[in-house]
Structure formats: C-alpha cells, structure tokens
Amino acid sequence: MSEDAQGKASFGREIRSALPGTHEHSHFSEPENPNMTVHEIATGFRSGEPLLRKRDYFFGILSWVVWVSWGIYLWWFSDTVLFEYIFGVLVWLVVFIFSVVGVPLVRRTSRNRMQK
Amino acid sequence: VTEAVLTISASDFIVYLQWFLGLFPFVIASLTINSSRQFYLDRLREETQSDLPHLRHLESARKRWPVATIIVPARNEELTLYKTLRSVLEIDWPKLEVIVVNDGSNDTTAQVIHSIKDSRLIVITHQVAQGKAASVNEAIDRACSDLILICDADSIPQNNSLNRMAAHFARHDDVAAVTGNPRLSKLPTFMSKLQAIEFSSTISTLRRGQAAWGRINTVSGIMMCIRADYVKRVGYFDPTQPTEDIELTWRLHRNGYRAIYEPAAQTGMEVPVSFNSWMRQRRRWGAGLAKTLQTHAWPIIKKREWPSFPLLIEGTISVIWCHVLIAMTGLWLLAWALGLPSVGNSLLMGRLGTMNVGIAIVQIFWGMHLDGHRDANIKRLWPLAPLYPLIYWWMSAFVVVISTIPSFFKRRSPIAWTKTSWGYYR
Numbered sequence: 001m002s003e004d005a006q007g008k009a010s011f012g013r014e015i016r017s018a019l020p021g022t023h024e025h026s027h028f029s030e031p032e033n034p035n036m037t038v039h040e041i042a043t044g045f046r047s048g049e050p051l052l053r054k055r056d057y058f059f060g061i062l063s064w065v066v067w068v069s070w071g072i073y074l075w076w077f078s079d080t081v082l083f084e085y086i087f088g089v090l091v092w093l094v095v096f097i098f099s100v101v102g103v104p105l106v107r108r109t110s111r112n113r114m115q116k
Numbered sequence: 117v118t119e120a121v122l123t124i125s126a127s128d129f130i131v132y133l134q135w136f137l138g139l140f141p142f143v144i145a146s147l148t149i150n151s152s153r154q155f156y157l158d159r160l161r162e163e164t165q166s167d168l169p170h171l172r173h174l175e176s177a178r179k180r181w182p183v184a185t186i187i188v189p190a191r192n193e194e195l196t197l198y199k200t201l202r203s204v205l206e207i208d209w210p211k212l213e214v215i216v217v218n219d220g221s222n223d224t225t226a227q228v229i230h231s232i233k234d235s236r237l238i239v240i241t242h243q244v245a246q247g248k249a250a251s252v253n254e255a256i257d258r259a260c261s262d263l264i265l266i267c268d269a270d271s272i273p274q275n276n277s278l279n280r281m282a283a284h285f286a287r288h289d290d291v292a293a294v295t296g297n298p299r300l301s302k303l304p305t306f307m308s309k310l311q312a313i314e315f316s317s318t319i320s321t322l323r324r325g326q327a328a329w330g331r332i333n334t335v336s337g338i339m340m341c342i343r344a345d346y347v348k349r350v351g352y353f354d355p356t357q358p359t360e361d362i363e364l365t366w367r368l369h370r371n372g373y374r375a376i377y378e379p380a381a382q383t384g385m386e387v388p389v390s391f392n393s394w395m396r397q398r399r400r401w402g403a404g405l406a407k408t409l410q411t412h413a414w415p416i417i418k419k420r421e422w423p424s425f426p427l428l429i430e431g432t433i434s435v436i437w438c439h440v441l442i443a444m445t446g447l448w449l450l451a452w453a454l455g456l457p458s459v460g461n462s463l464l465m466g467r468l469g470t471m472n473v474g475i476a477i478v479q480i481f482w483g484m485h486l487d488g489h490r491d492a493n494i495k496r497l498w499p500l501a502p503l504y505p506l507i508y509w510w511m512s513a514f515v516v517v518i519s520t521i522p523s524f525f526k527r528r529s530p531i532a533w534t535k536t537s538w539g540y541y542r
Contacts, residue, residue, distance in 0.1 A: 023160050031174035031283035036208045041274045041382040043312050043493040046301040051496050060499030067502045071470040095146040
C-alpha cells in the first residue's frame with residue numbers, strides 16, 4: 001500500500017474509532033515497574049480533614065440552585081426569540097461535527113507539516 | 117450623555133463584542149472537551165501516532181539512561197523542602213543523583229538540606245539569590261545525566277512519575293520535555309478548593325486537548341522531565357522570563373522538538389491559600405504568557421510555523437477575551453453607577469452566560485472523570501462546580517488584564533523569586 005493510501009486508511013480508522021463503542025484498546029503493558037509499590041497521590045492527600053466543610057456544601061448547592069433556576073427563568077419564562085434556540089443547536093452541531101471529523105483532520109495536517 | 121450611551125450600546129461594535137464574549141468560552145470549552153477526548157482515545161489505542169509509551173519503552177529508557185538527575189531549586193523553603201527531598205529520593209530509577217540548589221535562602225533551608233544524610237544528595241549554595249532559571253541552568257551543567265527531572269521545592273512527586281515520563285524519550289527521539297499532572301496536596305481554604313477544580317477542569321483538560329493537537333502551552337515547572345542535551349541546544353532556561361517554563365516550551369516547539377503531557381505522572385503540590393498570594397502568583401503567570409507571546413508570536417507568524425498556530429491563536433484570543441470582559445463589565449458598572457441606560461456586559465447572566473456556565477460545568481465533570489482514574493478525591497469537589505465559572509473566571513480575567521498590560525512595557529531583566537503566604541514559591 002502506498003504511503004498516501006496508508007495515511008488515508010489510518011485517518012479513516014481514527015475517525016471511526018472515535019465513535020462511541022468502537023474504541024480500540026491497547027494490549028501493551030503500561031510503562032510501570034512491576035516490582036514497586038506506588039505511593040498514591042490524590043487531591044487533598046495531605047489535608048488531614050474532609051475536603052469540603054458544611055459551608056462549602058451550602059455555598060456550592062446554593063450556586064447550583066441559582067444557576068439552574070436563573071437558566072430556567074431566562075430560557076423558559078422570559079421572551080425568547082426562536083433564532084436563539086436555532087443558533088444554540090447549530091453551534092452544538094458544528095462543534096460535534098468538528099470533533100468527529102475536524103479534530104483528526106487538523107491533527108493529521110499538523111503532523112504532516114511537522115514531519116516536513 | 118444618555119443619548120451618547122444609547123448610541124454606543126446600539127452600535128455594531130458593542131454588539132459584536134457581546135457576541136464574542138458570549139461565544140468564545142463556549143467554543144473554546146467545546147474544543148477543549150473534544151480534543152481532550154481525542155487524547156484520551158489515543159491512549160486507549162495500540163500503535164497510533166499517539167504519545168502513549170509502553171513498558172518496552174521504559175526498559176529501553178532505563179538502559180539508555182541508567183542514572184537520572186533530579187534538580188530541586190529552593191529559596192526559603194524550610195516548610196516544604198524536607199518532604200520534597202524525601203519524596204524525590206524515593207523515586208523509582210536504577211540510580212539517582214539529586215542536586216539541590218539553595219539559592220540565597222535566609223531561613224533554615226540549609227539546615228533542612230543538611231538534616232538529610234544521603235550520598236546521592238549534592239548541594240549547590242548561592243550566597244546571593246540568582247533566580248530559579250539561573251539556578252536550574254547551573255544544575256543542568258553540573259548534572260551527570262542527560263535525563264533530568266526538575267521539581268519545585270514544594271512538590272511531592274509520586275514515586276513512579278519518572279518511569280511514566282522517561283518512557284516518552286525512548287518512544288520518540290524528538291521529545292525534549294515531558295510534564296506531569298499536578299494534584300493539590302492540601303485544601304485548607306475556599307481559594308485552594310477552587311484551584312483544585314481549575315487544575316482538573318482547565319489545566320489538565322486543556323493540556324490534554326493541546327497535546328492532541330501536538331503542542332502544549334507549557335511544560336509545568338512544578339515537575340518536568342527534560343533531555344538536557346536538547347535543552348542546552350536551544351539555549352537553556354531564559355532567566356529574564358517571568359515564566360521560564362512556558363517560554364522554554366515554546367522555544368522547544370519552535371526548534372522542532374516535542375513537549376509531552378503525561379497525566380499518569382502525578383505530583384502533589386501546594387497552591388496559594390489566600391486571595392493576595394493567589395493574585396501574586398497569577399500576575400506572574402499572566403505576565404509570563406504575555407511575555408512569551410511577545411517573544412514568539414511575530415516570528416511564528418512571519419515564518420509560518422503552522423503547528424504552533426492553534427496554540428498562538430488560543431493564547432492570544434484568550435488574553436483579548438479577558439480584556440474585553442473586564443472593559444465591557446467596567447462600562448456596564450459605570451453606566452449603572454451614573455444611572456445611565458445599560459451598556460456593556462451586565463453582571464447579571466444572560467442566556468449565553470447560562471450556556472457558558474453549563475459548558476464550563478460539563479468541562480469540569482469531564483476533567484474530573486479523566487483525572488478521577490488516578491485521583492479519586494477530585495470528584496468529591498462537585499458541589500463547588502458552578503462557583504468556578506461564576507466567581508473564578510472573573511477573578512482570573514481581572515488578573516490577566518492587570519498583569520499583561522504592564523508586562524508589554526517592562527524591559528527584560530533577570531527575574532527574582534516571589535514571596536507567598538506559605539513560603540516562597542518562585
């Protein structure tokens with residue numbers, strides 16, 4: 001197979017395998033020394049106290065309530081132009097298409113230019 | 117005045133700016149989520165052109181560099197250095213050499229270093245502080261290995277981190293630097309909790325996204341692994357840059373080398389716990405990004421270095437967005453204070469604002485999902501998710517504005533260390 005044809009095949013594979021349920025999993029072992037015990041590092045591992053206090057929960061939950069209720073009010077109970085809904089859907093659609101096709105395409109172009 | 121304000125608020129320019137303010141975060145968050153998903157998929161696959169190394173690459177790296185050098189630059193780090201040195205001495209590698217640079221400390225840092233009796237420890241002492249970049253450059257010249265791990269004096273690297281990072285050097289011969297995944301060691305204040313969310317939602321997700329495009333913005337100074345021979349070739353760290361790590365990363369890219377993000381190489385770190393210390397740190401970061409753009413943007417455009425364009429565009433537009441947000445909000449506040457008709461960007465969220473908070477929350481949960489594979493605690497911060505875009509974005513935009521403008525007019529001179537509330541962090 002020519003280099004160009006190989007490139008096209010791997011590009012198609014990259015797009016296909018990005019779709020949900022089609023991921024190809026590596027069978028190679030990770031770069032880890034099997035003879036060692038890994039010391040765990042996690043957020044707040046040296047805190048010695050609960051990550052969130054009562055007041056954190058209070059302000060956090062309050063922010064959820066404010067955002068959700070304000071969003072419902074703006075999008076449902078106030079005057080909304082149909083264009084805004086269409087515009088919102090279009091933006092999501094463009095982003096989705098770009099994520100499936102555009103990102104691998106631009107990545108491939110970028111790699112080719114780097115190799116040159 | 118009222119008429120003038122009405123004219124301004126109805127002008128096309130203001131309308132375009134409002135659309136820009138509303139749409140840019142949405143677009144950039146969507147791109148970040150989707151690109152980081154590509155990065156995630158790359159690491160599941162077998163042999164793609166991804167950057168996932170395997171066990172055989174680690175074995176090859178260990179044969180090629182049997183000795184690894186670890187450099188820890190420190191200035192007045194008596195509170196954190198002991199723990200850091202203990203951690204780096206436990207890093208898994210056949211043979212280690214640890215160089216500590218005590219850069220003009222005037223606290224008990226020297227005693228802390230000497231309290232650790234280990235033949236692998238080499239100490240360089242500066243009577244007068246020379247700055248982090250100069251200290252690291254000197255240590256690079258003294259290192260016996262080309263495989264070098266550089267850690268800040270408040271970091272606690274996981275003992276497998278060098279294995280994870282070094283394998284990349286054996287995977288691709290053009291890799292010059294690999295950066296790890298910082299996790300916050302302590303969350304004593306509300307500010308630190310918001311930063312923990314930022315590190316997952318923005319920093320590590322954005323870095324994954326950038327990695328999928330082939331260019332990361334920075335090989336973070338908190339823990340980076342470098343090939344010294346390559347770094348020497350491009351001229352070491354620049355002591356005149358406020359963020360020498362960002363600038364070195366861009367210089368490496370521009371010289372044809374790769375910089376890699378390895379999320380499985382984790383390190384604990386400390387962050388500013390108070391608002392004032394956070395401001396100082398972020399002003400330096402903002403100034404550093406501005407200075408890097410000032411140094412590299414025009415040459416990249418002039419020489420049409422296409423692979424760097426996504427990074428350049430994202431960095432530049434992000435800075436512009438912050439300026440527009442603060443200017444438009446300032447205009448709205450002024451009009452409100454003077455009792456004039458509303459103009460500019462209202463503090464009260466509009467529809468696009470609610471969408472932006474929504475996509476920011478999606479990004480936060482996606483970041484927590486990605487980091488949650490190796491950091492179970494990060495998901496426990498979910499209740500604070502909406503506060504991140506509602507509060508933290510404004511603070512970050514403000515600090516970008518006040519740091520970038522002066523940095524364009526400052527002359528280049530060696531950068532000193534900066535004091536924070538938990539000691540000196542650089």
